[in-house]
Amino acid sequence: MTTMSPTRPSRPGRPTRDTKPRRSYSAVPGESPGSPPWRALKSLLLLVCVLLVVVPFLAIISTSIADPTQITKAGGFVLWPDSPTFDSYTALLSGGLVSQAMMVSVGVTVVGTALSLVTSVMLAYGLSRPGSFGHKPVLMLLLMSLLFVPGVIPTYLMVKQLGLINSYWSLILPTMINAFNVIVLRSFFMNLPRELIDAARIDGASEWAILTKIVIPLSKASIGVIGLFYAVTYWNAFFNALLFMNDASKWPMQLVLRTYVVNNSTLSGGQIDVAAGAPVPPAQSLQAAILVLSIVPIVLVYPFVQRHMNKGVMIGAVKG
Amino acid sequence: MTMQPPLNRRGFLATAAGVGAGLALTGCGDFKPRPAALANANAQLPTYIQYKGVATSMPATQDGVSAGHQHFPADPPKAFPDGPPAKGPDINIMNLIFNPVPPPVEKNVMWQALNKYIGCDINFAITPVNDYPQKFAVTLAGGDLPDAMLMLPPDQNSAATPDMLHALFEDLTPHLSGDNIRDYPFLANIPTDSWRPCVRNGGIYALPMPRPVSGGPLYTRLDLFKKKDLDPNPKTWREFVQLCKDITDPKAHQYALGDPVTTWNLVMQMLGAPNWWREEGGRFTHHFEMEECKQAMDAVNQLKKAGVMHPDAFAVKGKFKEWFGNGQIVMHPDAPVAWNDFYTLYGPVSKGMDIGYMLPPDWDESTRGGQWQGRANYATLIIKKAPKARIKQILRAMNALAAPFGTDGYLLRKYGVQGPDHTLKGPDPIPTPQGTSETYLPTIFATDSPFTLYYPQKPEIVPDQYAFQKEAVKKLIPNPAEALYSATDAKMTKLFFATLDSLRMGIMQGRDSPGEWDGAIKNWRQKAGDKMRAEYEQAWEARSS
Numbered sequence: 001m002t003t004m005s006p007t008r009p010s011r012p013g014r015p016t017r018d019t020k021p022r023r024s025y026s027a028v029p030g031e032s033p034g035s036p037p038w039r040a041l042k043s044l045l046l047l048v049c050v051l052l053v054v055v056p057f058l059a060i061i062s063t064s065i066a067d068p069t070q071i072t073k074a075g076g077f078v079l080w081p082d083s084p085t086f087d088s089y090t091a092l093l094s095g096g097l098v099s100q101a102m103m104v105s106v107g108v109t110v111v112g113t114a115l116s117l118v119t120s121v122m123l124a125y126g127l128s129r130p131g132s133f134g135h136k137p138v139l140m141l142l143l144m145s146l147l148f149v150p151g152v153i154p155t156y157l158m159v160k161q162l163g164l165i166n167s168y169w170s171l172i173l174p175t176m177i178n179a180f181n182v183i184v185l186r187s188f189f190m191n192l193p194r195e196l197i198d199a200a201r202i203d204g205a206s207e208w209a210i211l212t213k214i215v216i217p218l219s220k221a222s223i224g225v226i227g228l229f230y231a232v233t234y235w236n237a238f239f240n241a242l243l244f245m246n247d248a249s250k251w252p253m254q255l256v257l258r259t260y261v262v263n264n265s266t267l268s269g270g271q272i273d274v275a276a277g278a279p280v281p282p283a284q285s286l287q288a289a290i291l292v293l294s295i296v297p298i299v300l301v302y303p304f305v306q307r308h309m310n311k312g313v314m315i316g317a318v319k320g
Numbered sequence: 321m322t323m324q325p326p327l328n329r330r331g332f333l334a335t336a337a338g339v340g341a342g343l344a345l346t347g348c349g350d351f352k353p354r355p356a357a358l359a360n361a362n363a364q365l366p367t368y369i370q371y372k373g374v375a376t377s378m379p380a381t382q383d384g385v386s387a388g389h390q391h392f393p394a395d396p397p398k399a400f401p402d403g404p405p406a407k408g409p410d411i412n413i414m415n416l417i418f419n420p421v422p423p424p425v426e427k428n429v430m431w432q433a434l435n436k437y438i439g440c441d442i443n444f445a446i447t448p449v450n451d452y453p454q455k456f457a458v459t460l461a462g463g464d465l466p467d468a469m470l471m472l473p474p475d476q477n478s479a480a481t482p483d484m485l486h487a488l489f490e491d492l493t494p495h496l497s498g499d500n501i502r503d504y505p506f507l508a509n510i511p512t513d514s515w516r517p518c519v520r521n522g523g524i525y526a527l528p529m530p531r532p533v534s535g536g537p538l539y540t541r542l543d544l545f546k547k548k549d550l551d552p553n554p555k556t557w558r559e560f561v562q563l564c565k566d567i568t569d570p571k572a573h574q575y576a577l578g579d580p581v582t583t584w585n586l587v588m589q590m591l592g593a594p595n596w597w598r599e600e601g602g603r604f605t606h607h608f609e610m611e612e613c614k615q616a617m618d619a620v621n622q623l624k625k626a627g628v629m630h631p632d633a634f635a636v637k638g639k640f641k642e643w644f645g646n647g648q649i650v651m652h653p654d655a656p657v658a659w660n661d662f663y664t665l666y667g668p669v670s671k672g673m674d675i676g677y678m679l680p681p682d683w684d685e686s687t688r689g690g691q692w693q694g695r696a697n698y699a700t701l702i703i704k705k706a707p708k709a710r711i712k713q714i715l716r717a718m719n720a721l722a723a724p725f726g727t728d729g730y731l732l733r734k735y736g737v738q739g740p741d742h743t744l745k746g747p748d749p750i751p752t753p754q755g756t757s758e759t760y761l762p763t764i765f766a767t768d769s770p771f772t773l774y775y776p777q778k779p780e781i782v783p784d785q786y787a788f789q790k791e792a793v794k795k796l797i798p799n800p801a802e803a804l805y806s807a808t809d810a811k812m813t814k815l816f817f818a819t820l821d822s823l824r825m826g827i828m829q830g831r832d833s834p835g836e837w838d839g840a841i842k843n844w845r846q847k848a849g850d851k852m853r854a855e856y857e858q859a860w861e862a863r864s865s
Contacts, residue, residue: 068668069669071669072642072646072670076642097421097422097423144576152454152458153457153458153461153462157461159461160462160464165464192450242454242455243455244468246445247424248422248424248446249424251421256420257416258448259419259420259421259448260420283642283665284642294739
């Protein structure tokens with residue numbers, strides 16, 4: 001934030017040299033901006049911090065479009081491509097698997113987030129009304145789920161018995177309600193002014209009307225942030241797909257990403273005879289390209305939710 | 321009438337604990353794993369009947385050399401002249417993949433052709449390799465088994481127990497033992513060594529996924545050695561160290577070696593140390609317990625101090641192939657199939673790349689080096705219990721997936737369909753980009769034909785590959801425990817190996833004192849090693865009787 005520094009009064013009979021207010025670079029009004037070396041040092045520190053964040057992104061994007069020879073010479077990562085090529089993106093998107101996986105991830109994220117928000121908001125609202133039916137046992141049940149997490153095998157058995165193996169619903173239903181998110185929302189709802197809700201009730205509003213016309217509009221920031229939490233969770237999830245999806249064409253992006261990046265897949269690991277293989281884009285280039293593809297949707301969505309983040313992330317910290 | 325007191329918190333907790341314990345005990349029951357002798361009882365192995373349909377000047381040999389071919393037959397013999405061999409319902413196979421996942425069947429010309437060729441739809445439920453043990457365990461627990469599943473060796477997959485095999489999977493002995501395998505001639509062409517690990521509980525419970533027993537060479541970048549006018553054929557450890565020093569050129573960012581673990585393996589082989597376990601008169605000793613282990617750690621530490629190892633050797637994993645490919649290291653031990661990989665992946669960008677091989681030199685005049693024998697299988701394929709006719713259909717399908725080099729079945733499996741998947745250069749198939757991605761279909765992780773030396777893009781390297789195998793099999797050191805089962809090894813090895821491996825790396829790097837090794841091994845012996853040894857000794861006795 002910039003502040004206006006007070007201007008000196010001009011002496012009579014002497015021409016005014018500079019009446020323009022000088023700009024101060026101090027962050028705090030009234031505080032000295034510091035000596036030039038100190039400011040330079042601070043700038044340098046900030047620059048280093050920015051580079052620490054930006055350089056990996058730049059390296060990933062550059063490597064994804066770099067020429068194979070340059071990648072090999074650089075030993076893996078390229079900071080600036082000499083002759084950019086989109087071979088890796090072509091290789092990834094032409095087979096159909098990555099684009100299909102992207103569609104699956106987008107679908108699961110959108111549907112999952114919507115369902116999670118609807119169910120979480122309704123549950124949190126019910127739990128925030130002290131006199132609601134079964135309020136305490138349901139709350140206890142919810143809290144218990146934070147302490148005792150079902151293991152992999154019980155979860156698998158449950159999904160199998162519901163007939164959801166190889167179904168997209170298996171990627172949504174087991175993680176649809178997150179107890180932590182519900183409790184955060186409940187805390188927020190409990191701190192809404194009670195008078196508003198009482199007034200609505202006196203005016204004859206039903207619980208549904210109170211929730212949709214008063215509580216939700218007042219809680220947009222917290223619901224937005226919880227929605228982002230859910231969306232990122234669905235987007236990043238791979239383990240449920242690994243367990244429940246036998247058909248690789250139904251895999252979400254993150255599981256495909258895992259086969260390329262974590263398993264270092266384009267290299268055979270000494271177990272596969274790639275005698276048959278035609279030259280493919282280098283592993284690093286493919287890995288970088290798929291990383292770029294996987295972060296693009298979140299990067300696109302984040303600016304729209306960011307304005308809610310500042311308010312929303314404080315919810316759990318100061319209330320509850 | 322007296323009022324019953326309500327359940328208080330303490331009562332609730334006590335009841336819950338009791339119910340929980342009861343459930344846990346019911347779940348565990350009084351299960352005891354099958355004794356080692358019973359789990360490792362012997363069975364009659366399939367008769368080996370070599371396929372001789374395609375002639376070559378580099379034939380496979382009894383002692384484990386793989387056949388080599390410089391060219392594909394111009395007119396490939398038909399594997400199944402009478403038509404598709406396994407007509408019937410779909411076969412579902414759960415297995416793993418190292419490569420990116422291939423396109424789904426509706427977009428995969430090769431997969432569609434393969435289904436037509438076999439006579440039924442083969443559905444692969446594919447899992448990335450690192451996650452496979454977990455998926456395997458969960459699928460078993462779920463009870464809804466596919467028709468066939470890849471089973472990793474027990475030391476990589478603790479769920480692969482003989483009891484589980486007995487309860488859920490088919491004993492294939494009546495179909496495959498002795499001359500019964502004649503019904504499946506391409507499975508009969510798989511060498512006997514690969515069938516041994518398929519035996520459990522006195523029966524054949526699995527199909528092999530054969531790999532060459534020669535193990536892999538120490539690959540050398542001959543082009544870079546030639547530039548420095550050096551001869552990469554040291555006879556002893558001393559000459560090897562000198563060669564490493566001569567070839568290292570830090571200014572050019574060129575070093576002799578990269579991976580510390582495979583370098584340790586190499587030194588162990590120079591010392592003639594056991595390939596995991598040594599068996600003498602029925603008594604087993606693990607190589608971690610031997611003096612050679614400490615000697616090899618010290619030797620790697622000397623190499624590091626001499627500056628001949630890549631500066632990031634101890635800090636980086638999974639980059640060693642790339643370093644070798646781009647010339648940052650000039651020697652790299654790897655699996656036999658890596659030979660072709662290097663040319664495919666790095667040949668186009670490392671101009672003049674010329675790869676040679678080295679066998680472990682002797683340690684000195686009195687201590688002769690050996691070559692650790694490779695695992696005869698990557699893994700095995702187990703088949704769910706089913707009526708006899710269904711088992712026969714699955715075996716006929718697997719027989720088709722083992723069609724050997726030179727046949728039309730092999731060509732389809734490895735190179736896809738001519739046109740979309742490969743073009744012909746003379747008689748040799750050269751893959752197209754579409755073919756490369758379609759042939760990632762993991763048929764080799766169901767079963768496969770014996771390993772064949774063949775590289776259509778650079779046929780002149782095949783005689784060198786064959787020469788390596790011929791030399792290697794003369795000095796093989798087998799692992800006597802490879803085909804045996806030890807419940808303790810299956811359960812404990814991963815746990816202990818993480819600790820021991822970390823300490824080994826520390827000692828080689830100079831971070832940890834060599835003196836700590838004895839304490840770690842003593843602890844290993846007490847908690848797992850001695851029990852493993854006893855189980856392997858019982859297993860050895862049972863298998864030998």
